[in-house]
Amino acid sequence: MSKSAAAKRLLSEIPGASRRQQYSASTRRALVDAAARLFTEKGYAATSLDAIVSSARVTKGALYHHYSGKQALYEAVFEQVEQAAKKSISKAVAGTKDPWEKAQAALTAFLRAVQDPSYRRVVVQEGPAVLGYERYREQEEHSSFAIVIDIVNNVLSAGTWELDEPMIDTFARIFHGALNAAGESVAADPDPEAASARVEAAIGFILAGLRSLVDQGVEFADPATTENA
Amino acid sequence: MSKSAAAKRLLSEIPGASRRQQYSASTRRALVDAAARLFTEKGYAATSLDAIVSSARVTKGALYHHYSGKQALYEAVFEQVEQAAKKSISKAVAGTKDPWEKAQAALTAFLRAVQDPSYRRVVVQEGPAVLGYERYREQEEHSSFAIVIDIVNNVLSAGTWELDEPMIDTFARIFHGALNAAGESVAADPDPEAASARVEAAIGFILAGLRSLVDQGVEFADPATTENA
DNA sequence: TACGGACGCATACCAACGGTATGCAATCCA
DNA sequence: TGGATTGCATACCGTTGGTATGCGTCCGTA
Numbered sequence: 001m002s003k004s005a006a007a008k009r010l011l012s013e014i015p016g017a018s019r020r021q022q023y024s025a026s027t028r029r030a031l032v033d034a035a036a037r038l039f040t041e042k043g044y045a046a047t048s049l050d051a052i053v054s055s056a057r058v059t060k061g062a063l064y065h066h067y068s069g070k071q072a073l074y075e076a077v078f079e080q081v082e083q084a085a086k087k088s089i090s091k092a093v094a095g096t097k098d099p100w101e102k103a104q105a106a107l108t109a110f111l112r113a114v115q116d117p118s119y120r121r122v123v124v125q126e127g128p129a130v131l132g133y134e135r136y137r138e139q140e141e142h143s144s145f146a147i148v149i150d151i152v153n154n155v156l157s158a159g160t161w162e163l164d165e166p167m168i169d170t171f172a173r174i175f176h177g178a179l180n181a182a183g184e185s186v187a188a189d190p191d192p193e194a195a196s197a198r199v200e201a202a203i204g205f206i207l208a209g210l211r212s213l214v215d216q217g218v219e220f221a222d223p224a225t226t227e228n229a
Numbered sequence: 230m231s232k233s234a235a236a237k238r239l240l241s242e243i244p245g246a247s248r249r250q251q252y253s254a255s256t257r258r259a260l261v262d263a264a265a266r267l268f269t270e271k272g273y274a275a276t277s278l279d280a281i282v283s284s285a286r287v288t289k290g291a292l293y294h295h296y297s298g299k300q301a302l303y304e305a306v307f308e309q310v311e312q313a314a315k316k317s318i319s320k321a322v323a324g325t326k327d328p329w330e331k332a333q334a335a336l337t338a339f340l341r342a343v344q345d346p347s348y349r350r351v352v353v354q355e356g357p358a359v360l361g362y363e364r365y366r367e368q369e370e371h372s373s374f375a376i377v378i379d380i381v382n383n384v385l386s387a388g389t390w391e392l393d394e395p396m397i398d399t400f401a402r403i404f405h406g407a408l409n410a411a412g413e414s415v416a417a418d419p420d421p422e423a424a425s426a427r428v429e430a431a432i433g434f435i436l437a438g439l440r441s442l443v444d445q446g447v448e449f450a451d452p453a454t455t456e457n458a
Numbered sequence: 459t460a461c462g463g464a465c466g467c468a469t470a471c472c473a474a475c476g477g478t479a480t481g482c483a484a485t486c487c488a
Numbered sequence: 489t490g491g492a493t494t495g496c497a498t499a500c501c502g503t504t505g506g507t508a509t510g511c512g513t514c515c516g517t518a
Contacts, residue, residue, distance in 0.1 A: 044358070170428055171431050194453070199399055209438025209439045218441075
């Protein structure tokens with residue numbers, strides 16, 4: 001079914017493009033789609049280029065014409081999966097306006113997005129190892145992590161005190177890591193429904209704790225502004 | 230220096246063992262040590278078995294005599310690194326008794342342990358991809374994650390309410406993920422000292438939030454015990 | 459509309475790697 | 489002191505990621 005859909009859109013998109021460009025784009029799509037499927041199912045190491053090009057019904061010549069190698073193709077898949085997740089989450093929080101409410105909505109949306117098998121495998125589980133940690137962080141910077149930054153910014157700037165950018169980044173990294181781990185724990189649970197409820201309760205509780213401090217007007221001891229020499 | 234140390238302890242340990250057993254244990258150690266070094270420096274995929282056996286001054290025959298393959302050797306390295314981390318953290322929290330104080334001590338110790346290059350690379354970055362997520366979780370279950378479970382148990386059972394085991398596990402997974410991410414953010418920072426201070430401040434604040442709720446006697450809405458049909 | 463060049467891709471090949479099969483010498487046990 | 493077993497080296501194989509080369513097709517241009 002995925003194949004028929006892919007075949008259907010062959011030549012059908014990118015209206016203002018030449019015949020060649022359409023063929024070329026179609027080939028790239030076929031490669032990325034096939035790679036995404038195989039990487040998700042079998043993982044990076046267990047997926048051979050022969051399997052990918054065979055599934056995409058092209059040859060290695062085509063692959064190496066468009067991508068510099070296996071890792072570059074993986075990166076294309078990674079970006080596609082990340083963008084899909086980002087779009088899904090952004091859409092979910094678009095309506096809300098209150099910071100804490102927005103955080104709650106983002107939490108739910110993030111938790112759902114992280115369930116996607118492709119996201120789990122390609123981004124969370126194998127992303128750091130395949131891309132290398134540096135490139136992994138760069139990629140996340142402008143996708144799922146960007147959302148977390150945004151949420152944290154809204155929530156923590158709601159208090160009386162202001163946090164500088166490195167401090168916001170630190171909070172965001174912590175929450176991002178927590179959310180990824182939470183997503184895995186949900187996806188791996190025999191009862192994802194109940195597991196998801198537990199995670200929402202737990203993080204909701206943590207957020208409530210923060211809110212309590214903020215509402216109490218408790219000072220945050222930012223090490224950057226706290227002098228203790 | 231590591232090599233001379235390894236050479237020195239050749240035949241020098243495992244007192245009550247036969248000559249053969251000592252030789253055997255010595256080669257296993259040489260293999261794991263060499264593998265640990267190379268896996269840490271170059272990563273799993275970029276480290277060839279030839280490089281490992283050459284560094285350990287044995288041959289592939291020896292490797293495959295002791296381990297079933299590359300992945301099994303990796304797992305041995307993984308366990309060694311994890312045990313070292315666990316021991317280090319356990320020692321640091323051994324003195325304290327008060328739950329919140331213990332949590333703070335564990336946080337600091339965990340943050341330091343996660344800085345170890347071997348731990349970062351072998352456990353956090355490449356562990357899930359190389360071992361597969363299932364085996365990765367099993368391995369963590371009885372090492373670094375076990376500590377987090379213990380801490381969470383102490384802290385959250387300090388309140389008036391009791392949490393069931395799945396809920397404790399959920400909290401622990403969240404914190405564990407947060408700590409790993411925090412460790413990476415510290416290690417990748419150009420100024421690890423300052424980054425570490427930020428992380429401690431952030432997590433300290435989160436813990437303070439939780440404590441605030443606990444002290445206020447706020448009910449935790451456990452989805453397992455909250456009926457809403 | 460003919461044509462030279464560029465583009466998209468297929469084919470054939472290679473080196474490196476993980477893994478296996480086999481052999482042999484040192485050690486242990488009888 | 490012999491045979492059995494263990495520990496390991498050597499030689500080999502299939503697969504894999506990557507490269508070199510060649511050819512057909514489409515495009516811009518005059």
